[in-house]
Amino acid sequence: MSTLESQRYALEDLDRLEKAIADRFLEPARTHRDKISEEHEIASFLNRIQHQSNYLLDSFEDGNEERAREIANLHGGETTNQFDEFYKQLKSIKDFHRRYPNQPVENLEENYRKKRKTDDDTSDLDAIDTMFTGEEALGKYFDLIAFHERYVNLRGVTHVSYVQYLDIFDKFEQLSRTPKDDEYFKYISDLSAYLEGFLKRTRPLDDPEGSIAKIEESFNEEWENKKFKQNGTAVNHKPNGPNGEGIYCDACEKMFEKQTVYDGHLSGKKHKKNFELKQQGGVNGASSIAANFKERAISLREFEITKLAEILGEVREETKINVERKSALTLRERQLEMEALERQELGGDDEDGGGEQEDDGKIYNPLKLPIGWDGKPIPFWLWKLHGLGVEYPCEICGNFVYMGRKAFDKHFMEARHVHGLRCLGIQNSALFREITSIQDALALWEKIKKERRAQESLREQAVEVEDDEGNVMSEKVYNDLKKQGLL
Known part of the structure; x- marks a missing residue:
């Protein structure tokens, strides 16, 4: 194929790609499955547009002057004119079709036509099915079950439920006592890779590669600007405490919430010994460089996980709601729910079984009722029976509003409420049930x-002592007088 013909084919392909993208935007998807499939199709079209555009830019530069020679041949030479060259090329085309009369013609429009569920070719739909796990539900929820198991098996980690793990998987101050060994690095590397892959699979049109590159640039800027402070004894890039601040001792691999406690720790024998060992290990230079490289790699993974969790915050909330909802379902209800989802995704285009709700791809829910196991709003009488319309605000949880008495009673032992009490300096949260006001x-x-101090004082006064003169007094008074030499 000549250079001019290749350029013409590329330009024609760009027009088809733009029309295919416009067709998909003009006809919105009916189901979540169709939406994900179309977004991946559009992303592939955009990659094709970029590839063809780069080819055209390179070919128009005409580095080997092949295009200029073809144009000169079309204009004709000294002995021939442009019509002779035109009929010469036309004759070669006719000879080709005469030799191969049954050569099939490629239908270029078919390559970019929007596929329907009735089509025989369902390879694209199968690709979407294999792209997500069953727990992810085509990108609606996270599937962090395997990572939760690895998290609870890390050294120095307290056991938490899966719902609690969804809240804290990006809170690395919880892992201040966990050694940063190879197992920990493998865990955060795999978790970061999963979140990156999930972002690419669920949001292919939001430039996921660009978002990941910006996260890495932001990390590099913070690392170079000494926001991740490293002075051989302290690393301040791991926040902790109620105000999001903390000091990390790199020599002892331990986090301190207050500066005074950290200053006292520096004079301890254990810290001095660990610091000397770390300095001796870094004398050779190679071990120091390796340790710095490992620390930077760990910090980068933790930074990526934190930022990606912020980008995918809505998915995390939906995952928590889905896990809590599934925990209240029976096995039969879960099977019915899966069958309903399959019918919704595979039979969304049925003419006789869809109705207005399936045609629009949306659920008519003007009262904002919770969604039941069948994917439909629960009955209004059930919503009213359980009091789900009653709001229960909690000032300790940051004025968070809980809908329904059941959710309100349950939240007193949840991490948000316990953390709010700890921020107030309250340790025993079991005694503060039903209390939502900070005051x-x-x-x-x-x-x-006060009651504890009074009880302690009573215990001290309960023991009575008699001196040599027969005076009866409490043991505390007796000891004080004896120390002063009055007895």
Whole structure:
């Protein structure tokens, strides 16, 4: 194929690609499955457009002057004119079709036609099915079950449920006592790779590669600007504490919430010994460079996980809701739910079984009722029976509003409420059930501390001692007088 013909084919291909993308935007997808499939199709079309555009730019530069020679031949030479060259090329085309009369003609329009579910070729649909696991539900939810198992098996980690893990998998201050060994690095590397892959699979049109590149650039800037401070003894790039601040001792691999505690730790024998060992290990230079490289790699993975969790925050919330909802379902209800989802995804185009709800791809829910196991809003009488319309705000949880008495009663032992109490300096959260006001919680805590001090004072006065002169007094008074030499 000549250079001019290749350029003409590329330009024609660009027109077809633009029309195919426009057709998909003009006819919105009816189901979530169709939406994901179309987004991946459009992403492949955009990659094709970029490839063809790069080819055209290179060919128009005409580095080997092949295009200029073809244009000169079309204009004719000294002995021939442009018509002679035109009929010469026409004759070669006719000879080719005369030799191969039954040569099939490629239908270029068919390559970019929007596929229907009735088509025989379902390879693209099968690709979408194999792209996600069953737990991910075509990209609606996370599938972090395997990572949860690896997390609870790390050293120095307390056991948490899967729902709690969804809240804290990007909170690395929880892992301050976990050694940063190869197992930990493999865990955060795989988790970061999963989140990157999930972003690419669910949002192919949002430039996921560009978002990941921006995260790496942001990390490099912070690392170079000494926001990740490294002075041989402290690394301040791991926040902790209620205010999001903390100091990390790199020599002892331990986190401290307050500066005073950290200053006292520096004078300890254990810290000095660990610091000397770390300095001796870095004398050769190679071990110091390796340690710095490993620390930077770990910090990069943790930074990526934190930022990707922010980007995919909506998916995380939906995953938590779905896990909590599934935990209340029976095996039969789960099977019915899976069958309903399969019918919804595979039979969304049926003329006799869809109705207005399936045609629009949306659920008519003007009262904003919760979604039941069958994917439809629960009945209004059931919503009213369980009091799901009653709001229960909690000031300790940051004025978070819980819908329904069941969710309100359950939240007192959840991480958000316990963390709010700890921020107020309250340790025993079991005694503060049904208390949602910060002022009431502080008043009760002061009362509890006064009662404890009174009980301690009573215990001290319960033991009575008699001196040589027969005077009876408490043991505390007796010891004080004896120390002063009055007895």
